[in-house]
Amino acid sequence: xxxxxxxxxxxxxxxxxxxxxxxxxxxxxxxxxxxxxxxxxxxxxxxxxxxxxxxxxxxxxxxxxxxxxxxxxxxxxxxxxxxxxxxxxxxxxxxxxxxxxxxxxxxxxx
Amino acid sequence: xxxxxxxxxxxxxxxxxxxxxxxxxxxxxxxxxxxxxxxxxxxxxxxxxxxxxxxxxxxxxxxxxxxxxxxxxxxxxxxxxxxxxxxxxxxxxxxxxxxxxxxxxxxxxxxxxxxxxxxxxxxxxxxxxxxxxxxxxxxxxxxxxxxxxxxxxxxxxxxxxxxxxxxxxxxxxxxxxxxxxxxxxxxxxxxxxxxxxxxxxxxxxxxxxxxxxxxxxxxxxxxxxxxxxxxxxxxxxxxxxxxxxxxxxxxxxxxxxxxxxxxxxxxxxxxxxxxxxxxxxxxxxxxxxxxxxxxxxxxxxxxxxxxxxxxxxxxxxxxxxxxxxxxxxxxxxxxxxxxxxxxxxxxxxxxxxxxxxxxxxxxxxxxxxxxxxxxxxxxxxxxxxxxxxxxxxxxxxxxxxxxxxxxxxxxxxxxxxxxxxxxxxxxxxxxxxxxxxxxxxxxxxxxxxxxxxxxxxxxxxxxxxxxxxxxxxxxxxxxxxxxxxxxxxxxxxxxxxxxxxxxxxxxxxxxxxxxxxxxxxxxxxxxxxxxxxxxxxxxxxxxxxxxxxxxxxxxxxxxxxxxxxxxxxxxxxxxxxxxxxxxxxxxxxxxxxxxxxxxxxxxxxxxxxxxxxxxxxxxxxxxxxxxxxxxxxxxxxxxxxxxxxxxxxxxxxxxxxxxxxxxxxxxxxxxxxxxx
Numbered sequence: 001x002x003x004x005x006x007x008x009x010x011x012x013x014x015x016x017x018x019x020x021x022x023x024x025x026x027x028x029x030x031x032x033x034x035x036x037x038x039x040x041x042x043x044x045x046x047x048x049x050x051x052x053x054x055x056x057x058x059x060x061x062x063x064x065x066x067x068x069x070x071x072x073x074x075x076x077x078x079x080x081x082x083x084x085x086x087x088x089x090x091x092x093x094x095x096x097x098x099x100x101x102x103x104x105x106x107x108x109x110x
Numbered sequence: 111x112x113x114x115x116x117x118x119x120x121x122x123x124x125x126x127x128x129x130x131x132x133x134x135x136x137x138x139x140x141x142x143x144x145x146x147x148x149x150x151x152x153x154x155x156x157x158x159x160x161x162x163x164x165x166x167x168x169x170x171x172x173x174x175x176x177x178x179x180x181x182x183x184x185x186x187x188x189x190x191x192x193x194x195x196x197x198x199x200x201x202x203x204x205x206x207x208x209x210x211x212x213x214x215x216x217x218x219x220x221x222x223x224x225x226x227x228x229x230x231x232x233x234x235x236x237x238x239x240x241x242x243x244x245x246x247x248x249x250x251x252x253x254x255x256x257x258x259x260x261x262x263x264x265x266x267x268x269x270x271x272x273x274x275x276x277x278x279x280x281x282x283x284x285x286x287x288x289x290x291x292x293x294x295x296x297x298x299x300x301x302x303x304x305x306x307x308x309x310x311x312x313x314x315x316x317x318x319x320x321x322x323x324x325x326x327x328x329x330x331x332x333x334x335x336x337x338x339x340x341x342x343x344x345x346x347x348x349x350x351x352x353x354x355x356x357x358x359x360x361x362x363x364x365x366x367x368x369x370x371x372x373x374x375x376x377x378x379x380x381x382x383x384x385x386x387x388x389x390x391x392x393x394x395x396x397x398x399x400x401x402x403x404x405x406x407x408x409x410x411x412x413x414x415x416x417x418x419x420x421x422x423x424x425x426x427x428x429x430x431x432x433x434x435x436x437x438x439x440x441x442x443x444x445x446x447x448x449x450x451x452x453x454x455x456x457x458x459x460x461x462x463x464x465x466x467x468x469x470x471x472x473x474x475x476x477x478x479x480x481x482x483x484x485x486x487x488x489x490x491x492x493x494x495x496x497x498x499x500x501x502x503x504x505x506x507x508x509x510x511x512x513x514x515x516x517x518x519x520x521x522x523x524x525x526x527x528x529x530x531x532x533x534x535x536x537x538x539x540x541x542x543x544x545x546x547x548x549x550x551x552x553x554x555x556x557x558x559x560x561x562x563x564x565x566x567x568x569x570x571x572x573x574x575x576x577x578x579x580x581x582x583x584x585x586x587x588x589x590x591x592x593x594x595x596x597x598x599x600x601x602x603x604x605x606x607x608x609x610x611x612x613x614x615x616x617x618x619x620x621x622x623x624x625x626x627x628x629x630x631x632x633x634x635x636x637x638x639x640x641x642x643x644x645x646x647x648x649x650x651x652x653x654x655x656x657x658x659x660x661x662x663x664x665x666x667x668x669x670x671x672x673x674x675x676x677x678x679x680x681x682x683x684x685x686x687x688x689x690x691x692x693x694x695x696x697x698x699x700x701x702x703x704x705x706x707x708x709x710x711x712x713x714x715x716x717x718x719x720x721x722x723x724x725x726x727x728x729x730x731x732x733x734x735x736x737x738x739x740x741x742x743x744x745x746x747x748x749x750x751x752x753x754x755x756x757x758x759x760x761x762x763x764x765x766x767x768x769x770x771x772x773x774x775x776x777x778x779x780x781x782x783x784x785x786x
Contacts, residue, residue: 022275033306036306054270058300061303091286091318092320
C-alpha cells in the first residue's frame with residue numbers, strides 16, 4: 001500500500017511508500033483528509049518515497065497549509081531520497097521543507 | 111476481433127485516430143489555401159503531421175512515419191518563416207495525405223506518387239536550406255549550440271489546464287525537458303491550490319514562471335508542449351536578443367524577470383470553469399448491440415404491461431408502469447446516443463469541391479449551414495454517396511466557368527451551399543448552387559427521346575425535375591470523368607428511398623438549383639399505425655398515412671366492381687391487403703381504408719381494424735427476406751406476435767404492376783392502374 005495512516009496517541013503519521021503520483025492521488029487525498037480530522041498532530045513520512053509528481057506535491061503542500069490554518073502541528077519526517085529531492089528542485093518545488101530530519105519526528109513523540 | 115490491450119487493438123486505435131487527424135489536416139490545408147499567412151493554421155498542420163508521425167512510428171507504421179517526417183520538415187520551415195505557403199505546397203500536401211491514408215489503412219501506397227512527392231518536398235526544403243546555410247552565422251547540431259553559442263533568454267509561463275494530467279501528461283516532465291535545453295531558472299507557483307476538500311486530485315494547480323537561456327528557437331521550445339498546448343496556458347517571450355551566456359546572467363536580472371507582476375498568476379485562469387465535456391470512443395457494433403438489447407427490453411416491457419392489465423393486481427400494475435417509464439427513457443437515450451452531428455460528412459466535401467474546381471477550371475467555394483444538426487449514425491453513413499453525386503452534378507452541369515459568370519453579371523466565384531435543419535420528425539438536407547439552373551426544355555426533350563414521357567404530355571416543373579432521377583437519364587452532351595453517364599442521380603434516388611426519404615428539386619434558370627433531401631432522423635424506430643387483417647398484424651408508417659376512412663358494403667357496391675373510393679370528391683384507388691397477402695379469413699362488416707401518400711399519388715390500403723399508434727423498433731427480417739421490397743422489417747408486439755412493417759410506396763407500385771399484368775386478361779382490373 002503506497003499510502004497508509006497510523007495514529008499513535010492522537011498523532012497521525014501518513015506513511016508514503018514508493019512512487020506517489022496521480023494514480024494514488026485520490027487515495028492520498030482521502031487519507032490526508034482523515035488524518036487532518038482525526039489527529040492532533042500530523043506527520044508525513046517521506047523516507048521511503050521513490051518519486052513524487054505534481055499531484056502528490058500539491059496535496060502535501062495543501063495539507064501543510066490547511067494544518068497551519070487549523071493550528072495542527074505539521075511536519076515532514078524522514079529524509080527524502082536525494083534523487084527525489086533534486087528532481088523536485090529541478091521543477092522549482094521548494095514550498096515544502098524536504099530537507100532531512102525535521103523538527104518533530106514520530107520517534108520523539110513515542 | 112482484437113482483444114483489448116493487444117498490439118492489434120492498439121493499431122486499430124491508431125488507425126481510427128489517424129483518420130480523424132487526416133480529416134482535420136485536410137480541412138486546415140484547404141483553409142490555409144485561402145489564408146496563406148495564418149500561422150495558427152500552419153501550427154495546426156504541423157501538429158497534426160507531428161502526431162501522425164510519432165504515433166505511426168510507435169505502432170510500427172515505419173514507412174508512414176518516414177514519409178510524414180518529410181512533410182513535417184517542410185512545415186517546420188514554414189513555421190520558421192523560411193518557406194512560404196503556396197498553392198503548390200498545399201496541393202502537394204493534400205496529395206501526400208492521400209498516400210498517408212493508404213498507408214494508415216495498410217493498403218499499398220502508389221510508390222511513384224510517394225517518391226514524386228518526397229522529391230519535390232526535398233527540392234522545396236533543400237532550396238530553403240541552401241539559403242539558410244548562407245544566411246545564418248551559427249549552425250545548430252543536434253539541438254545543442256555550437257561553439258559560437260548564440261543564446262537567447264526566454265520568459266516562459268506555463269499553467270496546466272484541468273485536463274492536462276487527466277490526459278496522461280506530467281507537468282514535471284515538461285519542465286524538466288525545458289531544463290535540458292539550457293540553463294533554467296524556475297519558480298513554481300502554488301497560489302491556485304484550493305482547500306483540501308475542494309482539490310481535484312487529478313488536476314494540476316501548480317503553475318510555473320521560468321527563464322530559460324538557450325540557443326534553441328522559439329518553435330523548439332514550443333515543441334516541448336506540443337501535445338499539451340490545448341490543455342494549458344503557455345507563453346514564450348524573448349526577454350532580450352543580445353548574446354548571453356548562462357554564467358554571465360545576473361541573478362537579479364532573472365529575479366526581476368520572475369518578479370515581473372505579470373508573472374504572478376492569480377488563482378483564476380481563463381479556463382477555470384467546469385471541466386469541458388469528455389467523450390469516449392465506442393465501436394459501432396457495440397452500440398448497435400446495446401440498442402438491440404434496449405429494443406428487446408421494450409418488447410418484453412410491452413408484454414409485461416399487457417399481462418399487468420389482464421391481472422387485477424394494483425401492485426403489479428404499478429411496477430409495470432414504472433418499468434414502462436424506465437424502458438421508454440432508456441430507449442430514448444439509446445436512440446440519442448446514435449445521433450451524431452452531420453458536420454464531418456459535410457466537411458469531407460471541401461476537398462471534393464477544391465479538387466473538382468481545380469480540374470474543371472472553375473472557381474467554387476463550399477459554404478455549410480447547420481453542421482451541428484444531428485442524425486442517426488446509419489442515416490449519416492448512407493448520405494455520403496448521394497451528396498457526392500449531387501455536388502459533382504452541380505459542379506459539372508450547374509456551375510458556369512468564371513468568364514461566363516462574369517459575362518452574366520454574376521460573381522466569378524460560385525457557391526455550393528450545404529445545409530441541414532430539422533423539420534418535424536425529419537431532417538432536410540439541402541444542396542444548392544448559384545449556377546445556371548435546370549433547363550426544363552432540355553430535360554423534357556431528353557425524356558421524350560428516351561421514351562420516358564409521351565411527346566404531348568403536359569408536365570409541371572417539379573414533374574420534369576423528377577425525370578432527372580430516372581436511371582440512365584442525362585442531358586450531358588458528353589460523358590466526363592465527373593458526370594454524364596446518367597448513373598449518379600439514380601444512385602441519389604435509390605439511396606434516399608433506401609433511407610425512407612424523399613427528394614425535392616427547385617430550380618430557377620440562370621440563378622441556380624436546390625435539391626432538398628427529406629430524411630427520417632433515425633432508421634431504427636418507426637412511428638406507425640398498428641392494423642390487423644384477419645389474425646395478422648401489420649404496421650403502416652405514420653409518415654405516409656394521411657387518414658383512415660371506414661369502407662362500408664354500400665361504398666363497395668357503388669364502385670361497381672372498381673376498386674375505387676370517393677374521399678371528399680377525390681377518387682382514390684385501393685388495394686386489399688387480405689388479397690395481396692392471401693389472407694383467407696371471414697370479412698368484417700366494416701373495413702378500414704388507410705389513405706397513404708406515395709410518389710404515384712394517393713392510394714388506399716384496406717385493412718380490417720386499426721388498433722392505434724405504435725412507436726416500434728424495426729427489426730430486420732434478415733438476408734433471406736431482404737428482396738421482399740414491400741416489407742421493410744418487423745416488430746414484436748406486446749403479446750409476443752410479430753407484425754410486419756409495410757412499405758406503402760412499394761405496395762402500391764407492386765399493386766400497379768400486377769394490375770397492368772392482369773389487365774391484358776382482365777380489362778376491369780386496369781381501371782385502378784393510374785395512368786391508364
